[in-house]
Amino acid sequence: MTATIKDVAKLAGVSPSTVSRVIANSSRISEKTKKKVRDAMKQLGYHPNMIARSLASQTTQTIGLVAASSNDLVFQNPFFPTVLRGISEGAHEKQYSLHMTTGKTEREIYEDVVKMVQGRRVDGLILLYSKVEDPVLGYLMERNFPFVVIGKPFKHVEEITHVDNDNFRAAKDVTKHLVDLGHERIAFVGGNLNFVVTVDRVLGYEKALRDVGIEMRNEYVVHEEFVREGGQEAMKELLSLDEPPTALVVADDLMALGVLNTLNEIGMRVPEDISVVSFNNVMLAEMSRPPLTSVDINIFDLGFESARNLIQMIENPKEPVKRIIIPHNLVKRDSCGPLEFSNPNQMVQF
Known part of the structure; x- marks a missing residue:
């Protein structure tokens, strides 16, 4: 028989509403209680219904990833699996999933982003690049949609949260x-x-x-x-x-x-x-x-920090703009x- 949220609450010795807050990773719940609830979920094999949760909270718990292109040339470079691993770990900490654009041309990528934003398919976006001219960045700023850039923006540097090396x-x-x-x-x-x-x-x-x-x-x-x-x-x-x-x-x-x-x-x-x-x-x-x-250039850290800071922006719309510089060494x-x-x-x- 499938475990329910009430079963988790009973085993953990808390209320069902506390279990819900733990699933949402609420800051109002202590780490001790979170651990107790998560241990009960693991013991019972309980997995929250993320679709139902998204409908109730008006969030998707999903981060969109925008590459410069999805063509084979991009993914030949070892930079991308490493930065994606960092993003994945940062997202996993807060129970966010990832959704990636698949466009091969600039126009297709732009259309993918519009669909993700207007269709509320994601809660925020990470741009895995920074271009001198990029209509995607302008669109996101105009919509006031949460996003983080990996790299230094060419324009509006003081208005865009970005993670970069010097x-x-x-x-x-x-x-x-x-x-x-x-x-x-x-x-x-x-x-x-x-x-x-x-x-x-x-x-x-x-x-x-x-x-x-x-x-x-x-x-x-x-x-x-x-x-x-x-x-x-x-x-x-x-x-x-x-x-x-x-x-x-x-x-x-x-x-x-x-x-x-x-x-x-x-x-x-x-x-x-x-x-x-x-x-x-x-x-x-x-x-x-x-x-x-x-x-x-500590590629993993570029990805991890971009995910962490985007989630902070999603969960707190008043989060200040940040410039995070990841150190390098020869x-x-x-x-x-x-x-x-x-x-x-x-x-x-x-």
């Missing part, structure tokens, strides 16, 4: 690391300039060069997709230059893997012939050959070496 500082730090190793011909391999993270990292790279009086060369800045093939294309372009770089700042570990593959194919050694530093510090950075020096491995190890005049024919 990407300007991180790129400046890694470029300085290469400068300290004696490199001056340092290239930047970035993603799409419509993403704010790319803009911030380019600016940090440029600032590090200016600080030590190194002229930035336009031909040393290349932008491709955040996938392995993007790194391969960028590498071919850079090594075809009359004066190829001796070091690379690559905006993503997956792109860096493409860089390493291309260098290996043409017989160039890392770091003896060229140094490579990257971002994200996902598992493949440690497993690549050689292991990549990479900036750990993990030094074997892909960077001093300039004297490299052969700056090596040219490659493709």
Whole structure:
């Protein structure tokens, strides 16, 4: 026989209304009582009817996730499963479920968001990206709908709760690391300039060069997709230059893997012939050959904090706007070496 809320209340020694408040995770109930009720629910195998609860409370207990695109290129990148794991854990703590957009184009994504908002399918949204121009963000602000951005908004920064790294500082730090190793011909391999993270990292790279009086060369800045093939294309372009770089700042570990593959194919050694530093510090950075020096941006924490802060906004509409900066650190491995190890005049024919 299926257990009821009254059965849980009887076993826990509380009233049915207290059980309901525990299910709703009410702050009015002590942690001791919550544990007692949850233990009784587990013992009886009781699972609350979330649909009925949503109808009664006018909430869905669901968070919507908006990716820049649902195409295969996006999900090839290890960043996304890691950030989703953080979001999932943050949502699970408060018994929220997740609903993700499936649109492949900007128009489809926008229409998905409108359906989720106007159909009250979710209580709030997390944007897994930040673009220079994004109609979704404008729509959400106009509707005054709860949302959090992973990344720094390009506009209205003081009006939007967002969770981000200091990407300007991180790129400046890694470029300085290469400068300290004696490199001056340092290239930047970035993603799409419509993403704010790319803009911030380019600016940090440029600032590090200016600080030590190194002229930035336009031909040393290349932008491709955040996938392995993007790194391969960028590498071919850079090594075809009359004066190829001796070091690379690559905006993503997956792109860096493409860089390493291309260098290996043409017989160039890392770091003896060229140094490579990257971002994200996902598992493949440690497993690549050689292991990549990479900036750990604490991806899981980006996801966890975005979910936690969105739920705070949902449950308290007066929650103030926040800017949460997740710290970064440079993990030094074997892909960077001093300039004297490299052969700056090596040219490659493709």
